[in-house]
Amino acid sequence: MSESYIQNLFAERIGGKNYGKSTALYKFEKIKRAKRAALAAHPGAEIIDLGVGEPDEMAVPEAVAQLAQEARRPENRGYADNGDSVLKEAAARYLEKVCGVSGINPETEVMHSIGSKAALSILPAALINPGDVVLMTTPGYPVFGAHARYYGGRVHNLPLVAARRFLPDLSSIPPDVLGKAKALVLNYPNNPTGASATPEFFAQVAAFAKEHRLAVIHDAAYAALVFEGKPLSFLAAPGAKEVGVELHSASKSFNMTGWRCGFVAGNELLVRAYGDVKDNTDSGQFLAIQHAAAYCFDHPEITAKIASKYSRRMSGLVEVLKKAGFNAVKPKGSFFLYVPAPKAAVLPDGRRLEFQDAGEVSQWLITEKLISTVPWDDAGACLRFSVTFVAKDQPDEERVLREVAWRLADVALEF
Numbered sequence: 001m002s003e004s005y006i007q008n009l010f011a012e013r014i015g016g017k018n019y020g021k022s023t024a025l026y027k028f029e030k031i032k033r034a035k036r037a038a039l040a041a042h043p044g045a046e047i048i049d050l051g052v053g054e055p056d057e058m059a060v061p062e063a064v065a066q067l068a069q070e071a072r073r074p075e076n077r078g079y080a081d082n083g084d085s086v087l088k089e090a091a092a093r094y095l096e097k098v099c100g101v102s103g104i105n106p107e108t109e110v111m112h113s114i115g116s117k118a119a120l121s122i123l124p125a126a127l128i129n130p131g132d133v134v135l136m137t138t139p140g141y142p143v144f145g146a147h148a149r150y151y152g153g154r155v156h157n158l159p160l161v162a163a164r165r166f167l168p169d170l171s172s173i174p175p176d177v178l179g180k181a182k183a184l185v186l187n188y189p190n191n192p193t194g195a196s197a198t199p200e201f202f203a204q205v206a207a208f209a210k211e212h213r214l215a216v217i218h219d220a221a222y223a224a225l226v227f228e229g230k231p232l233s234f235l236a237a238p239g240a241k242e243v244g245v246e247l248h249s250a251s252k253s254f255n256m257t258g259w260r261c262g263f264v265a266g267n268e269l270l271v272r273a274y275g276d277v278k279d280n281t282d283s284g285q286f287l288a289i290q291h292a293a294a295y296c297f298d299h300p301e302i303t304a305k306i307a308s309k310y311s312r313r314m315s316g317l318v319e320v321l322k323k324a325g326f327n328a329v330k331p332k333g334s335f336f337l338y339v340p341a342p343k344a345a346v347l348p349d350g351r352r353l354e355f356q357d358a359g360e361v362s363q364w365l366i367t368e369k370l371i372s373t374v375p376w377d378d379a380g381a382c383l384r385f386s387v388t389f390v391a392k393d394q395p396d397e398e399r400v401l402r403e404v405a406w407r408l409a410d411v412a413l414e415f
């Protein structure tokens with residue numbers, strides 16, 4: 001079959017004429033295929049999926065009821081554009097009540113998002129010219145960087161390593177890179193490391209950004225999922241509002257990933273620019289969804305309950321993994337447990353399997369142990385376990401954890 005002329009139309013940013021021709025398999029596709037193969041090899045067996053990056057439960061019934069009620073209101077039916085004041089005001093109240101950030105003006109310093117992913121894909125259009133540099137942490141959530149590259153920007157990676165408690169070393173950025181940098185993208189509690197920031201770190205970031213004229217984009221998708229203390233907002237740092245914005249989302253905090261709703265808050269000019277590009281990108285999230293999300297942001301006790309479930313599961317998982325030899329330390333928040341990957345496994349028959357990287361460990365865990373995790377080889381070989389695994393109640397949750405322990409019990413892992 002002759003090649004369609006469409007093939008020659010693709011932009012270089014997605015591969016140009018070679019778009020779609022690469023046979024390289026991406027990490028998540030490899031995991032999906034390995035899971036399929038493991039199930040085919042062990043029909044009816046249970047794959048324990050510790051690789052999932054989203055909540056295992058539905059939104060609470062009150063949120064669903066709120067949506068139903070709001071969806072019946074004729075005034076909510078149309079284009080929402082950049083939104084009405086309901087979510088904006090709830091966001092300002094939430095920042096004050098939950099994160100201790102006062103003085104956010106809901107009209108000028110808050111704008112809704114169709115989820116943080118959408119906001120991260122829109123913000124680069126407001127900031128990045130060809131040749132501009134974006135400072136991003138690695139491993140990490142890549143969306144801002146992908147879009148920055150679409151606009152001709154470059155990404156400078158800041159590795160997150162255990163020795164620095166997974167906080168980037170801002171002093172490591174070469175002066176020529178810093179000179180071209182426009183944005184610093186951070187995410188705490190962090191995906192995938194589960195690490196939390198500190199008020200001192202955020203204060204340092206705000207001062208650094210001001211000194212070097214950077215816009216800080218703090219992706220706080222997991223902010224409210226904390227196991228102790230109060231959620232920590234970048235906006236609570238001195239001077240933060242002068243330099244950046246923070247992205248909050250109902251996805252993980254309220255089990256609403258599919259609902260697609262969050263907000264961007266902070267620096268007025270950045271919020272306005274985000275809104276201008278957004279206005280040319282989408283027509284706003286359905287007001288009924290925005291209003292149901294606003295209801296949730298006004299009920300942070302919903303998140304506290306979700307976080308306490310994750311905390312309980314996390315404690316159990318840490319114990320199980322420690323017994324298997326992993327250096328597992330319970331994080332302070334998120335639902336991710338990030339551990340160094342083993343270098344080898346000694347099997348019951350005495351054979352020794354060596355692993356080149358975390359990717360190989362993850363494939364082996366799926367194939368041989370029917371346990372799915374996500375490997376990260378960006379800054380050391382590590383595995384990400386998520387406590388959002390499917391379990392219908394607490395006894396079932398304990399059963400799943402016992403099953404993980406049992407499956408790992410007959411191998412000796414070497415680190």
Ligand SMILES: Cc1ncc(COP(=O)(O)O)c(C=O)c1O
Nearest residue numbers: 115116117141187191221249251
């Ligand atoms: C770090 C991080 N940011 C943003 C998102 C996307 O969040 P949302 O559902 O609000 O788009 C995710 C989802 O996995 C994430 O891990």
